[in-house]
Amino acid sequence: MEASAPGADERDESVVSLVGVTKRFEGVVALNTVSVDLHPGEVLVLLGENGAGKSTLVNLLIGALRPDEGTIRIRGRAVLHQDPAAARRQGINAVLQDFSLAPSLSIADNLFLGREPHRLGLRDRARIHAEARRALDLLGMTIDVETPVAFLGRAEQQMVEIVKALCGRPGVLILDEPTATLTEEETHRLFAIVARLKSEHWAILYITHRLEEVRRVGDRVMVLRDGRCIAAYRVGEVSEDQLIADMVGRPLSVLYPPKAAARSTRALLKAESLTTRDGRVADVSLEVREGEIVGIAGLVRAGCSEVARACFGLIEVEKGTVEIGGTRVLKPDPRTMLRLGMVYLPQDRRGEALALSRSIEENVALEALASPRLSPFGIVRHALVHRDVTAIVERLDVRPRNIHLPVVRLSGGNQQKVVLGRALTRPRLVYLFDEPTAGVDVGARQAIYRHMHELCAAGAGVLFVSSDLEEVVHLAARVYVMHEGRVQAELAGEEIDAATVIRHSFGLDSAPGPTQGHVTGGASGAAS
């Protein structure tokens, strides 16, 4: 097989196919007799929750894993011993979530790493430079190819990663949640590239958990749940509701509790013209009232998380005040805010939420230990801590129950419950959740929503930041939509729907569009 590009005669055949593939990890089935065909000139969207088996499938395709049962066929030929290098030689190019770039090398060097053009035994710098420039231009990237990758933002690194994949032998492109860190403009450009590759007969596997992207890029869609292929459709022949039901295995109404609206006008948390020193948050005013769940929505880099982090004192505040329970704070810091009744549940579980190598008990009790009840004169009352933590672990149904287990051993959902457990060690006025359900399975997600609801029922206020539009729409009684560090709109009640939230997040606050279904049109209009 030396053909550089799949010709027109191959169009009806699949470039790559998985036939009845099963993959087990230590006896647990991650992928169960799944079959996939990738056809040239077509985009297959693979849709599924976290832990559905999407990554396993990708790893099988790129040769990082080998199937326990079933076969992988590339251009009709069964492949027995696949490895990543061979897969790449055969035209299977992937952009994974974990980047494969060497940070200290330049963009150009990264693009040609391991296959540098040579001249007289030396690297042909001029050619590397020129070809890298041409490759970047194709994606509309104007950045200097000599820039070290470490200097790039995550979105730019992602683009370089895509360019790198496109430099390989043409055939198949696998994109694993590529838009997670991209801005709308970059996303728009990515979709244009996908469309062009399609016309050049590339076969594209597009992995996502975002429903709206199915319609934007997909030709076919396949839903994966618990390692099984639940359903496959042609895009346009299936409703979003059906896809949701396939993905979560239950209707949405079961997943989300009824909305928690304010019980009084008393504001528990009030931020006034909050501006951070790094400029990511500018002049933001918001409030969270008693018994209310409030959402913050917006695009990546709109400053959503930063608002919560600034309120808690993790980002330096330049101007404005944060008021909690009637106490006004000029320069918030985590200690003060915790004392005043605010708790922040970070998005970055590894970096900020958990001491992974330490036990469940230590993690849950870490903050509460400061209280004289648990550690009079600085000496920990172990029995009391043990009892408190056990009660919380049972209430949250953390599994396994052994509280002396290091949290690194827990699944994502259970780790998130441990984070929540720390917040529950004592009653608070305001809970700030930063992406509470990222990387969390459906069961834990439902539990987290239920607990948010219970906290509000007890009179607390909840502010959550989420990039999951569906979550924002179904969970929040009020929504602040952010755009470029500012609050673009405040929505309440019936105003909260996906189309409106998206429109505001692009900075459009004019009259609503003609129909609510035309999210896509509005989005591309905003970006171009």
Add this chain to the structure above:
Amino acid sequence: MPQAESQTRSPGLYLDFLRGIFVKVGALPFLLVVLVVLFSAANKYFLGMQNLVDMLHEGVFTALAALGQLFVLISGGFDLSIGANIALTSITSATVMSSMYSAYPHDPALAIAAGVIAVLIVGILVGLVNGIGVAYLEVNPFIVTLATASAFQGVTLLISQGQEVGGLPDAFVHGVGSGNWLGIPVAALIALPLILALYVLLSRARYGRYIFAIGSSPGAARVAGIRVPVQILLTYIICGLAAAIAGFLLTARVSAGEPLLGTEYTLTSITAAVIGGASLRGGEGSVGGTLLGVVFVIFLSNGMDLMGLSANHEMIALGAALIFAVVIDRQRARAVAAGFRKRLAVDSVRDPEDSGPGAAHP
């Protein structure tokens, strides 16, 4: 603290039990058995009473230095200035004591008390310098303590002009240095309450929980409302004090202030702590494990002494032991990770609702 590893032990598999010990405390128990067998076969005095007491006396200095190092390691740091600290303390305290003693020759207690104060001041100052560099200036602890080690060494040589400082009170040299009570060296009796205090601080006090959390994830500690820089500063002060006290006791042992005293303790303290289960990645370690690590280091050097091998050979062996300890540390991290994967699989099968990564049901 009951550990989870023992619960998943497959029945009837003795190997799994041994692996459990390995994961929990490392290879140390196995190595100690090997050393004892080897050295007592080579020399019948190795396990003799007199040699055991000698080893206890030697072990006191190493134990204090290693426990200080342990606190720093747990918080995710590193202290390369322990040896220089010991020398600085030795010279400073000896200088203070000898001048006090010559001024008030009839009151040796006064001289010793002044020496103790000098020790505490030096220990706290050393800890402050290191701690401020690491916690507030946010310089890599390796660089900070490498630099301060050089600076402390320079101060020591400036004060002493490279000369020994003698003329110490008899009560100090013969009481603290070589005295014993009921056969137990006085130095060990002085160190014992300090070691106990460190144990309580690490295992029973809130502070211990804090530095474990900081070593494991500084960001998480900050979000939990812990004042991370203050706690890190405290670990360096504790380490500085522990090493300074070791230097003081060592000065009594050699009966003079010496400008090159204790340089080997930087290496032995790290070796003992790491081989005793402290992780160079921070967030792990224990007083008990470290004391076992001290026993290992002492056995090794004393046993080689008895075999007639020189101090030069010991240096080679200790260097090798440190590399070995780090390799073992990494192996243990892998063993823990392997146990993690196994356990996750077991849990997922057991709890169908708990769908962790790849938790589909067969």
